[in-house]
Structure formats: structure tokens, C-alpha cells
Amino acid sequence: MSQPIRVLLAKVGLDGHDRGIKIVARALRDAGMDVIYTGLHRSPEEVVIAAVQEDVDVLGVSLLSGVQMTVFPKIFELLQTNGADDMIVVAGGVMPDEDVAELKKMGVNEVLLQDTPPQTIIDTLTRLVEERGAR
Amino acid sequence: MGTYVPSVELIARVQAGEPAAIGRLMSRAESGMAEAREALVRIHKLAGRAQVVGITGVPGSGKSTLVGKLARNLRTSGSKVGIIAVDPSSPYSGGSILGDRIRMSDLGTDPGIYIRSMATRGATGGMARAALEAVDILDAAGFGVVILETVGVGQDEVEIVRASHTTVVVSAPGLGDDIQAIKAGLLEIADIHVVSKCDRSDANRTLTDLKQMLMLGMREHKPADWTVPVIGTSAVSGEGLDELSDAIVRHHDVTSASDAGRAQRKSMAxxxxxxxxxxxxxxxxxxxxxxxxxxxxxxxxxxxxxxxxxxxxxxxxxxxxxxxxxxxxxxxxx
Incomplete structure (x- = not known):
């Protein structure tokens, strides 16, 4: 029996813009995925705890506030301490190219910037989960 | 976790309360994979101590918000609280938006609270197919109370009463009159009635309709020594939450020793x-x-x-x- 891909979408910190993430959530739902949305203003701790409890395949963090280089190291540290280092992590939002390169080095599986078509997001997550294999 | 960990190897870690192991075993239970069967059999043997509290009601009645507040309240008594929150799957794509967590966000990072969202995936009755397995897993992990929140139901999805020791039915003000209140189905199954959003002015009418409905009946499905309370709650002011927690604990005490409680447990089995x-x-x-x-x-x-x-x-x-x-x-x- 094939399982729907489970995704947790999170907005971290002082960032009140959630129109984009809701569109992504809707697109992933319509592609047959189970999408858990945390709501606005979450801390990295809350996001990682939620992702671990929900045992999601993909943790998607959207940032439009420029704090990615502070938030993602914290997220990876917390995933490690919670025994969830096999989780796929995807970043979304608006961020400079040099940060994108750094994030990928840090372990972010994919960075999906503004103007990424929904179908590309769906295809990317599907591919990442396939590549990971059974867990 | 890296490489694939066999399900039976997760059991000890579930018992130790490790969130990643609990989450993973729940996912495997949900997938219905044969590999997980043996582990779930053993988990079932370890479970059987938790009080399962079912929370049901129509969509938008405030179930998730109430569950969030209630969990925090029950935590003060010291027992760990697990929550299984069910939301609907799309009949078209099979996907879902599981939004119950948003309503419980003030639970923060308390390690004594575990929230798991589940999609119905075609199951009827207001529950997800693996909901009872998930309850067992939390039970085995030492959660003393497990709250099972159904999807927003209609008038007729009453399976929850046979999955929980204590059933709470949440009604919101302004959705019906006294005739609505005496209809068969959902309102009959409550061990405890809650009228949410009691900060609204029309809540008294709903409280009265429910109380009068209860006075009309013979209550033959419920234990003789249990009077079904009707409790007004407000997530805004916190009104009624202590009363609700007390009622849940009292219902457990009354039923765990009585014949009616025994009959309920048989019916659940x-x-x-x-x-x-x-x-x-x-x-x-x-x-x-x-x-x-x-x-x-x-x-x-x-x-x-x-x-x-x-x-x-x-x-x-x-x-x-x-x-x-x-x-x-x-x-x-x-």
C-alpha cells in the first residue's frame, strides 16, 4: 500500500507572511500528500518537536525575514539531538544566492526560492522521498 | 535514524518515551505494513493503562482549541497527555491539510505532551484507521491520558464512543434549537457535554437546550451512578476547563470500578x-x-x-x- 508523503510546513520567527506557504500546502494536498501546517511565529524548538512527533518525511521551512543562517543551524542541531537526522529538510522563501550555497552545505536538501512553480515543488519533494527510500 | 530500524527494535525506545521512536512506529502502523505487525502485537500487550478520552463534535465547534487547553489543564495533575487529532483526507487526491496543531500551539515544547495528526484516508466514523494503534503506542509509552479527537462530524459518526473510556461531545452555540437537541445520534453518546465559546451571548440557550434534552431521557445507555454534566467552556477566558478536567477524572473513577464501566470496556474490545x-x-x-x-x-x-x-x-x-x-x-x- 503506498503511503502519502507526510510534510510539515512551518513559519519560523517574526514573519507574518503566510499566503505563500498556504498556496504550497494546498498544492501538496492536491498532489495527494498529508500536510501539517504549524501556523505562524514558531520557534525552531517547536518546529522540530512537531516534525519528530508527526514523523514527517519532509520538513519545509519558509522564511521571508532573512534569518535563515540563524534558524537552520539550530534546526539541524535539534534534529540531531532528537534522533531525527534522516528527515529531509527543504527551505523556501526569499534568500540570497550565497546563503543558498551555505544552506546546502549545512544539509538542507533543497532550497526552493520565490517564483518556484507548485509542480516543481511537488516533483522535488517526491524525488527526495524516493531517493531516501524506505525508513 | 539513518538506516531502516526494524519495528520490534523500536518497542523499548517507545517504552522509554522517545518521541522519534513513537512517531516512527505510528507511521508504520498507519501504513499497514506487515513488518510492523509483530511490534504492534507486543505494544498491545504493554498497553491498557491509559484513560482514552474521545472528543467529538461538528466542524468548527472548537474541538482542537479545547483539546489544547484541556491537555494543559490535565498536565497539572502530573500525568503525560497524548493527543491523536484526526482531520479529513481529500476524496479526490487522497491528500490532506492537518491543521489541528495550530489550535494547540500554546502547548509549546512540553515533553509530557505528544500530538499526532492523522488523516482519515477513507475511514468512516470520524476516525483514522490506525487511530487505535496510535492510542496503544502512546499508552505503552506511559501517557496516562490519551485524547482522541475526531474529525468534525455530522450527526451520525459515533464510532468514537466505542473507542474511548470517556466521550466528550462538543457543541457550539447558535447551531440548532431544542428539536436539534433531542435528535438521535451524536448527542446521545456523550458522557460529558461541552458547550464551547461560552463567551458568546447565545451560549446560554445551547446550554439550556442540552440540559433539558438530558432531563427528558431515561439515560439507559449510561451508568446509573453517572449524571451527564453539561459544561460551558471558553478558550478565551478559561471558563469551565477545570470543571471539564474534574469531570473527566471523575468519570474515570466512577466507571473503572462499576459494572457499566466493565460493559463499556467489553464493548470497546x-x-x-x-x-x-x-x-x-x-x-x-x-x-x-x-x-x-x-x-x-x-x-x-x-x-x-x-x-x-x-x-x-x-x-x-x-x-x-x-x-x-x-x-x-x-x-x-x-
């Missing part, structure tokens, strides 16, 4: 048994009929035969497999 058998049968049905159903549907469309004859033909494969299995079992016994 029977439900679990039948539901599990039903799921096994359904899986087998899906598997054995996949190939034939297209062809038979063609014949029905062309009206070459009738639905009853063709359905019998479709079932033949499932039933034949049943017989094979039965023979296997018998030969093993012999």
Missing part, C-alpha cells in the same frame, strides 16, 4: 476486534478483486448481467482465498 477483522477482510477484498472488477463492470455497463450476480462473482475470489487460509489454519492445527 468487541469494537476493536471487529474493526481489525473488517480491515483485514477489506484489504483482502481490495487485493483479490482488483483484477476482475474492471471486466465485471464492463459487463454490468452493457447490462449483460445484473449487479447481484456480478457482485457474487467478484466476491468469489475473496471467499476462495478465505477458504485457502482456513485450510492452512486447520492443517496447522492438525
Amino acid at each position: 468487541e469494537f476493536r476486534l471487529r474493526k481489525t477483522a473488517e480491515n483485514l477482510l477489506f484489504d483482502r477484498f481490495v487485493e483479490t478483486t482488483a483484477a476482475a472488477s474492471g471486466k465485471l463492470a464492463e459487463r454490468l455497463m452493457r447490462r449483460e448481467s445484473d449487479p447481484y450476480t456480478l457482485a457474487e462473482e467478484l466476491l468469489a475470489a475473496t471467499l476462495a482465498k478465505e477458504d485457502d487460509n482456513e485450510r492452512d489454519v486447520h492443517s496447522k492445527i492438525a
